[in-house]
Amino acid sequence: MDSGVGGLSVLAEIQRLLPNESLLYVADSGHVPYGEKSPDYIRQRLRHIAEFFQQQGAKAMVLACNTATVAAVADLRERYPQWPLVGMEPAVKPAAAATRSGVVGVLATTGTLQSAKFAALLDRFASDVRVITQPCPGLVERIEAGDLASAHLRQLLAGYVQPLLAAGCDTVILGCTHYPFLRPLLAEMVPADVAIIDTGAAVARQLQRLLAERGLLAQGPARESAFWTSADPENLRIILPLLWKKSDSVQSFAV
Template identity: 50%
Template structure:
């Protein structure tokens, strides 16, 4: 890993890999560690206080491994814990997820936009503040979509059951006339082809992951923490930064999901197992 540290990224499961993908694309010289807390997936069905405590434990683990910045690649954890983490770790730069309400409102031609996310995301202060700040006269319709996170975790991206779940979730928004659809959970971009098939060409689907990667880039630049492309063990002779993945679940299964969801890794993803022990994460031997 780089002597300046690495980018730490975490989510409850594989969903945050959609954010990892964008960070790796936009910041190819950076070393990245991704942690999937699959022992507790999904976060969306858990109490906000529990998600906050899990996020603290993960942050401590990533900092102990040498993280220079933490990207919370989970809308639920961002809603539950982002402000709290910034208070607990005031010297650590954090980048969180937020539903892309602002661009959806700006791009809407009929003043009706939809957001799909977990209940925990909608219950957080962050979402309410975004709507209050940016919605104006635009109607922002929300829809909870039970079962989608579990479908992605199981690898059921384009199955009749998953499409049925999406149709049930999205039909009220389609009938209400939304012309912008915000993906408010990092698992959902992996369902984008099916989502676009269900909503049709009249509805633009917005994935916030590219904007999150750009924000991480800005924060690193502002703090002078960018990796030097010419140095570091993972970048000799112009090679890209190194990538390591951790999971609190089944390491072999997670490696298989990475290979499937992120073919760019070439099946060579380094996956290590961690476990929870009295509120702390530790590597499994």
């Protein structure tokens, strides 16, 4: 699940690594962005979505959203102790290891950057590097609207990237699952020797490990991926071919 369509970037990594698994995806787009919601509100949404996944017979759940992970993953693990649950966190550790200049930039939502979990990541893995954080209001909303290349989006993204480059960042963390869809634009804006890091592939590997430990890996073949949204399903049908692939299996998720 994700607060919107950003988690499709993680879903792609999961399908790439685990092609035999049948995938269910809930875009809680009727409540996006999560970064402006209270932790209690987000926990209520995640409980609702988790119950839905259980009713669908899901054997594991991925919170493909940094804000949802911060607010709700501990609560869900307490409620579903036998259910493999995988959350997201910004790639601070690999970025700190990759930087040559000692300066790392983070593009993320305000909610992620203000969280105690993000602060703990910095304390644990980035004590020897300088981390420049850049909140990016508006980017999620543009991607949710299917905008990956407009002049307005370019101007917005450039305004967030330039301070990181000016500060000497040679490594940039994409701290929101929506942002990997902006990689082509970012590649035009940053020098070729600046590393751009996200955590989608690491999440897929963690899911694979947890399923293998429990003997839950599918032998295939996978069913067609199924999608639900708490917003207008037609919006998701329009955006899916841009971010994933065309699918007729888009249904309304009860708000």
